[in-house]
Amino acid sequence: MTPGRGPQFVLGLALWALLLGSVVMAVTFGPADIAPTEVWQTIAHHLGLPFETPVTRLRDAIIWELRLPRVLVAAGIGAGLALCGAIMQALTRNPLADPYLLGLSSGASFGAVAFLLAGAALLMPIGAFFGAGAAMALTLLVTRLLGGATPSRAILAGIAVSALAAAATSFLIFWSATGDSYREILSWLMGSLSGASWGDAGIVLSAVLLLGVPMLLAGRALDAFAFGDAAAATLGIDVAKLRWALLGATALLTGALVAVGGAIGFVGLIIPHVVRLGTGTRHRLLLPVAMLVGACFMVWTDTAARSLFSPRELPVGIITALLGAPIFLLVLLRYRRVT
Amino acid sequence: MSTGIQFDAVRVCAGQSTLLDGVSCRAQAGRLTGLIGPNGAGKSTLMRAALGLVPLADGRISFDGQDLPGMPRRARAQMCAFVEQSGSAEVHLGAREVVALGRIPFQSVWQSVPSPDDDAAVDTALAAVGMSGFAERHYHTLSGGEQQRLQVARALAQQPRLLILDEPTNHLDVHAQLSILGLLRRLARSGATVLLALHDLNLAAAFCDDLVVLHHGRLVAGGAPEAVLTPALLRDVYAVGASLLRHPGTGRPMIAYDVSPE
Numbered sequence: 001m002t003p004g005r006g007p008q009f010v011l012g013l014a015l016w017a018l019l020l021g022s023v024v025m026a027v028t029f030g031p032a033d034i035a036p037t038e039v040w041q042t043i044a045h046h047l048g049l050p051f052e053t054p055v056t057r058l059r060d061a062i063i064w065e066l067r068l069p070r071v072l073v074a075a076g077i078g079a080g081l082a083l084c085g086a087i088m089q090a091l092t093r094n095p096l097a098d099p100y101l102l103g104l105s106s107g108a109s110f111g112a113v114a115f116l117l118a119g120a121a122l123l124m125p126i127g128a129f130f131g132a133g134a135a136m137a138l139t140l141l142v143t144r145l146l147g148g149a150t151p152s153r154a155i156l157a158g159i160a161v162s163a164l165a166a167a168a169t170s171f172l173i174f175w176s177a178t179g180d181s182y183r184e185i186l187s188w189l190m191g192s193l194s195g196a197s198w199g200d201a202g203i204v205l206s207a208v209l210l211l212g213v214p215m216l217l218a219g220r221a222l223d224a225f226a227f228g229d230a231a232a233a234t235l236g237i238d239v240a241k242l243r244w245a246l247l248g249a250t251a252l253l254t255g256a257l258v259a260v261g262g263a264i265g266f267v268g269l270i271i272p273h274v275v276r277l278g279t280g281t282r283h284r285l286l287l288p289v290a291m292l293v294g295a296c297f298m299v300w301t302d303t304a305a306r307s308l309f310s311p312r313e314l315p316v317g318i319i320t321a322l323l324g325a326p327i328f329l330l331v332l333l334r335y336r337r338v339t
Numbered sequence: 340m341s342t343g344i345q346f347d348a349v350r351v352c353a354g355q356s357t358l359l360d361g362v363s364c365r366a367q368a369g370r371l372t373g374l375i376g377p378n379g380a381g382k383s384t385l386m387r388a389a390l391g392l393v394p395l396a397d398g399r400i401s402f403d404g405q406d407l408p409g410m411p412r413r414a415r416a417q418m419c420a421f422v423e424q425s426g427s428a429e430v431h432l433g434a435r436e437v438v439a440l441g442r443i444p445f446q447s448v449w450q451s452v453p454s455p456d457d458d459a460a461v462d463t464a465l466a467a468v469g470m471s472g473f474a475e476r477h478y479h480t481l482s483g484g485e486q487q488r489l490q491v492a493r494a495l496a497q498q499p500r501l502l503i504l505d506e507p508t509n510h511l512d513v514h515a516q517l518s519i520l521g522l523l524r525r526l527a528r529s530g531a532t533v534l535l536a537l538h539d540l541n542l543a544a545a546f547c548d549d550l551v552v553l554h555h556g557r558l559v560a561g562g563a564p565e566a567v568l569t570p571a572l573l574r575d576v577y578a579v580g581a582s583l584l585r586h587p588g589t590g591r592p593m594i595a596y597d598v599s600p601e
Contacts, residue, residue: 005452217448224443226430230423234390235497236416236444281432284451 008285015292022296023075026303027067031310032059039063070196070306071299074316076204077193077261078271078298079291083212084250084257085268086275086290090222090283091243092154098268099132099254102154103161105265107135108258109189110165110172116185117176125203128259132251135161140247191264191317193302200260207256211249212291218246219283226281264317266324267294274327341368341403341500343532344389349398351381351388358384361398362558364551366534368500371520371527373547373564374536377577380553382536383424386503389534390421402501402532416444419501420494422487424509434481435474437489438464441496464495468522484515491519495526502526504535508542520546544568544592552576565592 027039038055042063045055055063085098092102099105111131112124120127142157173185187194221242224232229239257264271294272286279285298316301323305316344366351359359381366372374382387393389400391408400407407415420441430437441464442457453461465471468488478486487507494502504523508516516539524546527533537543543550544564552560552567554576560567573581573594580597 008452220443220446220448220450223436223440226432226437226440227423230387230392231421231440233392233412234416234419234421235440236413238412276431280436282436 011289012292015289015296019075019292019296019299022299023068023071026071026074026299027063029303029307030062030067032062034059034063034067039068043068065198069198069201070193070302072201073193073196073204073260074298074302075295076201076208077257077264078267078294078296080204080208080212080253080257080294081264081267081298082271082275082290082294083208083215083287084254086272086283086287087215087218087222087246087250088268089272090225091246093225093228094155095273096155096269099250100162100263100265100268102158103135103139103165104132104251104254105258105263106162106165106169107138108132108255109263110135110169111255112259113169113172113185113189117172117181125256125259129252129255131165132255132258133248135165136247136251138164187315188262190315191262191320192305192313192315193261194306194313196260203256204260207253208291211253215246215249215253216284216287216291218242219285219287222246222283222287223281262315262317264298264320266320266328267298270324270327271297341530341532343367343370344400344402344407344501344534346385346389347399347401349385349388349400350396351384351393352396353393357396358393358556359388359553360556362553362556363398364558364561366532366549366551368532369527369530370533370548371524371546372532372534372549372551373543374534374551374553375538375540375543376553376559379555380576381556382553383505384556385553386421386505386534386536389503390419391415413444416497418499419503420497420499422490422494422502422504422507424505430478432478433474434470434476434478434489435461435465437478438492438496441493444497460496460498464492467495467526468492469518484511484519487511487515487519491522499531501532502534504533506536506538508537508539516542540568540573540594544594545586545589568592568594 024036024039028034028036038059042055042060046064081099088097088099088102089095108128108131111127111129111134114131115121115123115127139154139157139161142160143154146153146157169189173182221237224235224237233239272290275286275290275293279289301319302316305314305319308314346362346364349359349362350357362381362385374385376382384393388395389407391412395408402419407419438461439453439457442453442460445457462471465474468491470485470488470492473481473485478489481489491507502523507519507523511519520542523533523535527548547564549562550560550564550567551558552572559576560572568583570581570583573579582595582597584593584595585591586593
């Protein structure tokens, strides 16, 4: 039985509480010891709420300027990647689809690196938008040249485009990067949130809100794709329009996320799969739950990335891959058993 | 009062080839109409054209006087349902969720849970195909016949006045074939227009009120089974020799194919 309005409300409330708690707890992790109450007080103070603030200016700066923006960026990236992955899996009817598989992330990385090396670091998100969009257009074009949109053809095209974009990125770096920027770019390419600012948080959170809400509303229409395009069309869905709108939104969102956090893999792949085991495949439930779970997941993996080997910092992409690959294998094996 | 679906001089082209060439026929409300013809005759194309899935090069398809392919998709989905040839089994949905897909045309984007009307329509549809006890099962764990019955239930959940089905008995055992066709005939008797493509001519003869015969994209015959199914038509269209018998109970035509003894 699909859960009704009441249980869904409770689930949503619980997940929001979990996310809020995760954000506050994650901020307490780090070289300087900070208590959860200090985090609450600092946030309340900056939001203009009438609380005394006994937090010193140094600790206030650590919480508000260093740690909170980074934790919020992590939450936004996790939510956005999980949403993009779930939507692409539904649209392509392929459990392996995610922004990485269809070449969007590699394209976004290429666009971002190109703008960075051209000396326009501030315009990196725009470069990533264009890169993701171009990669998606190329993937769709190659898919069409292969003879029409089937899941396997889209994936093959995505792999080819991904390889091309990765090679072009490597070439750019080889050609123009010097020692320091080389190391910085490599760390960013692997996915790293170090040095995330309020500006980054603004980019990620506004992209997730502005693009994510309309994408969530498409949930019911996405259900109609379970038995393919023709079935969706006879259920009253404008298949071509919806597909273009959602793929476009996915490219934009992926671009914004990659520009800030680099190519963080596996989140878009595993979160929807894990969530689906609990919620089923109804997208009006799956999409928002996947976003909240993805946000919590990224908050904690990024916290692990910066604290496990402190003071050295691991690119968070390595952790998501380490966690993600085995979980993904388990999901694959489970699907193999039941089919 | 519904009058049914009317095809007028329908022409469909794909590139250089003509898939349907001036097909005029109709399926009346309250009757079960079978679409027959060999592979590649244009049966699927005719049904897909009615649903707006392939464009018409010429002609008109109307339902109760309204242009069917040209209707807004959502309005069409609220009165016309389609069951494709055996849908993919690789779908990880519950049986009830599959049937609930039929309610999508009636739901707004803001609606996050099914309305009481939706739930009632899904329950009724599950009961109509005898699958109420399977509601909590996973679609991919069900047999081909059970999956097909769920597809029909999904179509019924759309509460359609026009039901179009492409080979609904494919890959089913005899019992499942008879039960699906019996269900469709009851549905037609309740006033719906039911148009279905069939390969098995004996099933078509036993259940359909009217038959429409396509061959190479053209209409070659139409009418009651006993008028349409003749040895000459079977030879010309299907390239088989056959004798026509009568069912001892119902009097309906039965086909005995000529098979040379070894």
